[in-house]
Amino acid sequence: MKRFVLLLRNEFVLFRTAIPVHMIGIFQPALMFSLMALVLVTPTFDMQVTTPQTALEYELVSLMEQVGSPIGSTYINPILVDSIQGQEFTGGQLIEFQGDDRNPTALQRFGLIDSNMVKNFRNRLTSAALLMWNISLGNRAVAIRELPWLPRDIPYSVYFGMAMMPLAANLAGALIGAFLTAQEFEFNTFMELRLSPMPVIVFAAARLLRLGLTGVLSGLVLMVVIGFTTGAWPTSIGWVMLILFAMGIIGGSIGTTAGLILQKTLPAFLVGLALSFFTWLLGSAFGLAAGFSGPYETTSRLMPNTYAVELLFPLYYRIGIGSNLTALLFLLLACMIMILVTMVFFRHEQLKT
Amino acid sequence: MKRFWILFKSEFFVWKQDPITALGGILPPALILIAFALLFGGRLSFKVAVVNQDEGLMGSILRESFDEVISPLNNLPYYLALDMSLEEAMNAYQGYEVEGVWVIPPGFTRSIEQGDSPNISMYFFNYNDDRAKNHRIYSAEIIWNFYKKIGFPSPPLEIAEEYPRSVMVDWVPVIAVGVALLSVSLGSIFNIYALTNKEQTSKMTLEFGLAPRSLAWVLVPKVVLALFFGLVSGTLFLVVIYAWLGFWPGNYIWGFWLLSGLTALFWIGLAIVFGLQAGNYMAGAIAIVLTAIIVFFIGGGLGLIRYHAEDVQWYSWLFPNTHAIDPLRDLVLFNAWPVDWDITVAKLIGFSILSLSIGIAYTARKIRHIR
Numbered sequence: 212m213k214r215f216v217l218l219l220r221n222e223f224v225l226f227r228t229a230i231p232v233h234m235i236g237i238f239q240p241a242l243m244f245s246l247m248a249l250v251l252v253t254p255t256f257d258m259q260v261t262t263p264q265t266a267l268e269y270e271l272v273s274l275m276e277q278v279g280s281p282i283g284s285t286y287i288n289p290i291l292v293d294s295i296q297g298q299e300f301t302g303g304q305l306i307e308f309q310g311d312d313r314n315p316t317a318l319q320r321f322g323l324i325d326s327n328m329v330k331n332f333r334n335r336l337t338s339a340a341l342l343m344w345n346i347s348l349g350n351r352a353v354a355i356r357e358l359p360w361l362p363r364d365i366p367y368s369v370y371f372g373m374a375m376m377p378l379a380a381n382l383a384g385a386l387i388g389a390f391l392t393a394q395e396f397e398f399n400t401f402m403e404l405r406l407s408p409m410p411v412i413v414f415a416a417a418r419l420l421r422l423g424l425t426g427v428l429s430g431l432v433l434m435v436v437i438g439f440t441t442g443a444w445p446t447s448i449g450w451v452m453l454i455l456f457a458m459g460i461i462g463g464s465i466g467t468t469a470g471l472i473l474q475k476t477l478p479a480f481l482v483g484l485a486l487s488f489f490t491w492l493l494g495s496a497f498g499l500a501a502g503f504s505g506p507y508e509t510t511s512r513l514m515p516n517t518y519a520v521e522l523l524f525p526l527y528y529r530i531g532i533g534s535n536l537t538a539l540l541f542l543l544l545a546c547m548i549m550i551l552v553t554m555v556f557f558r559h560e561q562l563k564t
Numbered sequence: 565m566k567r568f569w570i571l572f573k574s575e576f577f578v579w580k581q582d583p584i585t586a587l588g589g590i591l592p593p594a595l596i597l598i599a600f601a602l603l604f605g606g607r608l609s610f611k612v613a614v615v616n617q618d619e620g621l622m623g624s625i626l627r628e629s630f631d632e633v634i635s636p637l638n639n640l641p642y643y644l645a646l647d648m649s650l651e652e653a654m655n656a657y658q659g660y661e662v663e664g665v666w667v668i669p670p671g672f673t674r675s676i677e678q679g680d681s682p683n684i685s686m687y688f689f690n691y692n693d694d695r696a697k698n699h700r701i702y703s704a705e706i707i708w709n710f711y712k713k714i715g716f717p718s719p720p721l722e723i724a725e726e727y728p729r730s731v732m733v734d735w736v737p738v739i740a741v742g743v744a745l746l747s748v749s750l751g752s753i754f755n756i757y758a759l760t761n762k763e764q765t766s767k768m769t770l771e772f773g774l775a776p777r778s779l780a781w782v783l784v785p786k787v788v789l790a791l792f793f794g795l796v797s798g799t800l801f802l803v804v805i806y807a808w809l810g811f812w813p814g815n816y817i818w819g820f821w822l823l824s825g826l827t828a829l830f831w832i833g834l835a836i837v838f839g840l841q842a843g844n845y846m847a848g849a850i851a852i853v854l855t856a857i858i859v860f861f862i863g864g865g866l867g868l869i870r871y872h873a874e875d876v877q878w879y880s881w882l883f884p885n886t887h888a889i890d891p892l893r894d895l896v897l898f899n900a901w902p903v904d905w906d907i908t909v910a911k912l913i914g915f916s917i918l919s920l921s922i923g924i925a926y927t928a929r930k931i932r933h934i935r
Contacts, residue, residue, distance in 0.1 A: 231847030235854065243858050249877050250862050254697040257874070271721055280700065283693050303871030310722070319725040323898050324868055326636040327604075327735040329727065333636065334701035336723055341704045344711065344719040351676060351716070354683040355703055364693035371692075390846060476846050477588075477757055484853065485592040492599035498695065501660050504606025528691055532660040 214409065218417035229390055236386045237429045240379035241436045248368040248440060254284045256335060259302035262291045267315055268308050275339040281357070283364030287335050304332045361528070365443075370498070372437035373527050377519035378491035379433045380426030380455040384462030385469075385483035388422045392470025393479040405561055415557045419463050419550060426459015427452050445526035454522050457546045461515050462487060464549035471556040495520040499532065515545040567781060576789060586758060589751020589797030592857070597743045597801075600866075605736040608637055609644040610702065612664040612688075613653035620673025622714065626684075627668070629709045635702075636732055642702040657687055664688035664699055676714070733897050735867075737809045741893045742865030744801040745824055745885055749856045752794030752828035753835045757849045759786045760839035772931050779928040787832055787920070794828040795821055802896070816895040819905075823892055826912035827884040831856060833919030836927055856885075864889040884915040 226233055263269045272289050279285030290302060303324045310316040319336050321329055345352035395401040404414055434451060438444045445451045462483075469482040493507070494500075494516020500508045511517045518538040525531040614630060616623040630645035646662065653665045665687040675682035686703060690696035711719075763772070772782055802820065806812040813820050831852070838848020862877065863869075863886035869876050870890040880886045891902035902908060 229846075232850060235847060235850050239851075239854050243854075243861075246858060246862050246877070246879065250875065250880070252694050253875070254693050267721055278701070280693070280696060282690075283696065286697055286701065301871070303868070309724075314722065315720070316722040316724050319723065321725065321727045322871065323728060323733075323894065323900065324871065325735050325738045326638070326732045327738075328868065328871070329636045329725075329732060331701075333725060334698075334705060337708050338701050338704040340719060340721055340723050341708050343721055344708075344716075347720050348711075348716060350679040350681050352681075353676070353707055353710070354681060355707070356683050356685045357700070358685055358687045359690040359696060360688065361690050364690045364696045367692040367694045369692070386850060390850075475761075477754070477761055477849060480846070480850060480853075481588050481591060481754065484850075485595050488592065488857065489595040489599055492596065493602065497603060498692065499660060502610075502663055502689075502695065503603060504608065506606050507602045510602055524691075 215413055215417060218413060219420060222417050222421035225391060228394075229387070232390050233387060233425070236383035237425065237432060240375060240382060240429060241433045244372050244375050244433055245436055245440065248372065251367050251371055253367075254280070254286050254364075255288055256286065256331060257288045257290050257302055258306065258332065258335060259290045259292050259304065260306040261308060262293055263308065265308070265312075265315075271317060271339055271343060274342045275335075277342060278335060278338040280364050282359065282362065287339065303328055306336060360530075365528070366441060369437070369441045369443045369527065371496075372433065372441065373443075373523050374494075374496050374516070374520045375491070376430045376433050376437075376451070376455060376523060377458040377494065377516045378487060378496070380430040380458035381462035381465075381490065381516070382484070382487040383429035384422040384426040384459040384464075385466035385487045386480060387425055388418070388463040388466025389470045389479035389483040390466075390476055391418070392467045393474055393476040395470070396474035397476060401560065405563065411558045411561045412554060415467070415550075415554050418467060419460055419553065422463025422466070423456045423459035426462055427455045430455035430458070443527055445523070446529065447526055450526055451523065454519050454542070457542050458515065458519050460546050461549045464553040468549075468553050468556050471553075471560050490514045490516050493517075499524075515542055518542045518545075574785075586755060586793060588754020588758075588853075589747045589749075589794055590800065592750060593743045593747040593797075593801065594804075596746070596860075597740060597804075600739045600743070601736050604739065605638075605734075607640055607644070609635070609640050609642060610663045610698065611644045611646065611661075612666060613648040613656055613662045614645045615648060615650045615653050615665060615667045617650070617670045618668045618672035619670060622673040622676050622682075623668040625713050626672075626706070626710050629706045629713065633705045633709045638734065642705060654687075660689070663695070729898070733811075734809075737805065737811050737897055738868060738893060739866055740801075740805045740809060740811075741896050742860060742889060744798050744805065744820075744896070745827065745889060745892060746856065746860045746865060747801045748794045748798035748824040748828050749831050749859075749885065750794075750853065751797030752790045752832050753849075753852055753856060755793040756786060756790035756832050756835045757839050759789060760836070761845075773933075779931060780924070783836065783924050783927070787829070787836070787924075790832050791825060791828055794832075795825055798824050805896070811897050813896045814899055816899060816901075819895045820892060823888045823895075823908065823912060826909070826916045827888050829916035830884045830912075830919040833916065833921075833923030836923045839927075859883045859885050862886075868893065884912050887911050887915075 258275065260272055263272050275287040275289045276285065278287050304319055304321045307318045307320060308315065309318050317336065317340065319332060434445065465486050466483040469479040473479045473482065493510050494514035495511055500511035500517050518541045521533055521538040522535060614627055616627050630643045631641055633642055634640065635642045648656065650667065656662045657665050667685040669684065672682055688696065688699040772779060802812065835852050838845060838852065863880045863883055868890055869886065876886065887908055891905060891908045894900045894902040
């Protein structure tokens with residue numbers, strides 16, 4: 212045990228050999244969130260409309276301002292324009308009024324935009340036009356009684372940040388693990404491990420423990436940034452740390468294994484980086500996996516990030532989804548497999564002469 | 565010229581020694597593209613349970629609307645509606661097996677016929693405001709279609725739309741062009757690092773510092789090679805986009821090379837500063853690669869920004885990718901000449917000249933400063 216503690220201490224002392232890399236690994240996800248949170252999708256869209264001339268047209272513009280959430284933002288910010296030059300749609304679309312008094316039409320002309328933007332613009336115009344239709348139908352109009360799950364619409368940045376916390380832990384572990392391990396080969400210090408009578412498990416355990424804790428630190432930095440920017444804080448810091456620790460161990464195992472196989476810092480870093488982002492994007496990064504297509508959900512179930520997000524979810528939203536026990540077991544299983552893989556490669560390298 | 569060619573061949577030999585790093589422009593963008601294709605390329609219909617308790621015809625007609633109203637996104641219905649009993653639906657909802665539950669109450673038909681303020685209940689998840697927004701505005705499409713089907717009086721204002729092409733461009737190709745630009749940027753960055761790694765590990769920067777000739781002889785072949793392999797990475801991505809999604813810039817390919825090449829030169833200039841400086845080498849590499857990936861996300865990698873320029877933050881405009889991305893989409897996806905071509909090229913030339921001149925001058929000064 213004493214040897215292990217000494218090794219662990221040494222692992223932390225290694226921090227001094229790569230301070231900039233540690234700083235990047237620990238603070239970069241928080242910086243990434245801070246920058247991205249400002250450009251995330253917002254429900255309110257600017258929509259250009261030609262300046263209304265008739266009462267009906269004025270009514271549509273007025274109703275456009277009413278489309279929105281009763282417990283959140285409005286969805287349309289109408290921008291009145293006089294005309295457009297040629298085919299240059301500076302707002303992506305333009306609503307023009309056409310037809311005569313008996314058959315008035317709001318024509319939505321799109322610029323060169325993609326189908327997702329078309330969908331968003333189209334749905335918003337339909338919502339405003341439906342409000343007008345409902346008014347004309349009076350008591351025959353169908354009212355939709357909205358029963359949302361939470362008392363208010365939660366800003367997307369809360370979910371996005373929460374789903375980034377496993378990435379933060381994973382990335383820190385992977386980058387620093389890849390760097391430190393590959394350096395052992397570049398500086399030929401791995402030779403000392405080969406000559407040591409100590410079992411490989413002690414070295415690997417000390418390294419992974421330290422990488423796991425570094426991952427926790429990176430995740431906690433992000434948690435604080437999310438808390439201060441959105442006001443959302445988890446109900447239990449202890450649980451958050453445990454989840455982040457598991458993700459840090461998984462990232463550390465990926466980075467360490469990449470370093471052991473490639474033995475050069477740059478390619479090992481590349482592999483650690485690519486896998487961290489891949490598992491993040493496929494691991495419920497933009498929404499709960501079950502809300503997307505079948506193939507995405509199936510693939511997501513293979514990513515530890517998905518289970519980490521499902522475990523973090525009740526801590527942030529105060530309400531559970533699915534089984535926490537299943538998520539916890541899968542995360543532990545992923546952790547064990549990755550530790551085992553790292554041990555195998557560590558052992559393989561140690562036995563090389 | 566002969567001296568340049570000798571150095572160029574020597575650099576090429578070094579490049580061949582590290583094939584994994586050379587894949588820096590391929591591996592991360594490929595994984596990112598696969599992830600986004602799975603995320604946004606599949607069926608994006610909201611899975612909802614529909615509980616039809618109505619005894620009459622109107623409930624069934626409303627139910628049919630769920631399958632009939634098609635979203636432009638992937639040309640599939642907005643909703644994947646599943647018929648369930650109220651108990652089944654609420655259980656599925658609680659376990660997040662469905663995104664929402666629509667309950668058509670008993671007597672729905674009668675309320676419509678008698679003008680007795682018919683209503684339906686819509687339960688939905690609002691854990692993020694974007695999905696909540698979709699539930700609300702999708703429901704308008706369903707009700708609009710329902711009114712038309714049951715022959716209600718025409719709306720006071722009809723709606724119509726025009727799209728400038730016969731086929732609509734989907735979201736994944738838009739992201740794919742962003743990834744292609746990321747590929748050129750990362751390819752150039754990783755290759756300039758691969759080409760300076762040898763000097764770092766062998767401490768050859770000292771020899772450079774003592775060289776009697778201009779350091780441009782050392783740096784220019786590296787820049788040219790890194791640019792070349794960055795463009796090769798991006799072109800490979802274009803081939804993938806063509807084979808997979810069917811978009812190809814055609815005669816505009818040189819425009820793609822020009823815009824993405826100028827963008828790559830900016831990153832090379834930035835990377836070369838760290839690439840030839842001991843101490844900060846790996847930290848510099850990590851920082852620049854991560855910056856390029858962040859710029860992909862904040863600089864229009866995931867969607868057209870020309871129409872949301874006011875939402876783009878000031879710091880995004882400090883990187884050439886943000887300026888180049890939409891003109892590149894014009895070339896690749898719409899085969900149209902960008903309206904802002906001249907100004908974009910001018911800006912990108914400015915970015916690359918600034919970055920390369922500062923990068924090379926600063927690096928040369930540092931290398932010459934022998935301690």
